[in-house]
Amino acid sequence: MTGLSEQEFLVLNGVHLKKMATAKELASAVGLEVPVVEAVLNAAAGNDLLMVAEGKHLLLQDGTNAVQEYYRTVYGPMRSNDRVLEWYDRFETINEQFIKQVSEWQSTDGDERVQSRMIKTVERLTKNLQELTPLLPRYEIYVARFNASVTRVDQGDKDFVCKPTIDSVHNIWFEFHEDILSVIGRPRDT
Structure with missing residues (x-):
């Protein structure tokens, strides 16, 4: 999962901002349906971008890097x-x-x-x-x-x-x- 899609970014950024969250909390925070969020979270976990502990999701360093890269790439023009x-x-x-x-x-x-x-x-x-x-x-x-x-x-x-x-x-x-x-x-x- 290098180069996040917008949907992947929304979900992983939600994890990034909340620090630890359930799929339901993330869905509410980012405005997506729970099954969509769960699918992104499962794929991200499979790609070692995040970990799950007692139903809560936490970004790993590669996940944080992917979110920050999305910010730099997509929002770079807004920085000026x-x-x-x-x-x-x-x-x-x-x-x-x-x-x-x-x-x-x-x-x-x-x-x-x-x-x-x-x-x-x-x-x-x-x-x-x-x-x-x-x-x-x-x-x-x-x-x-x-x-x-x-x-x-x-x-x-x-x-x-x-x-x-x-x-x-x-x-x-x-x-x-x-x-x-x-x-x-x-x-x-x-």
Whole structure:
């Protein structure tokens, strides 16, 4: 499996961003049907790109290399696209706000006012993502995932703010940040 197809990339990138995930979690995260995801995962495991431990999938080094090569090959032109780079610079301001709000929310044991500001920040990101989706149509799935988690928060389920084992707002944000950094070719610490 050298030179990933778009479908293979979507699934393996989902594993890359989630670190460890079941086929069902990946299907939901990347917008594909579970049988399609399972077929890609099985082929990738057979090609030593990932391993399976208790039903969860984890990329091996060759799998990570294949995902990073796809980013370089397919998204290379975006690394010098002024529209994308300007969007990312604006995102960093929103990202800083979000990180502060998450920390404040955690330190105040889920204060409603902080939570409200955090949700408004997420809604601002999802609105801004519409600027990128013509260039990166797969980012529509982030909008859908954020909306689903925000709905759960609005219904009173605070687990969907930051709980690490579900598709919480914080987890989706973290995955999106990793994804956009890979698209533009920047390491996480910049």
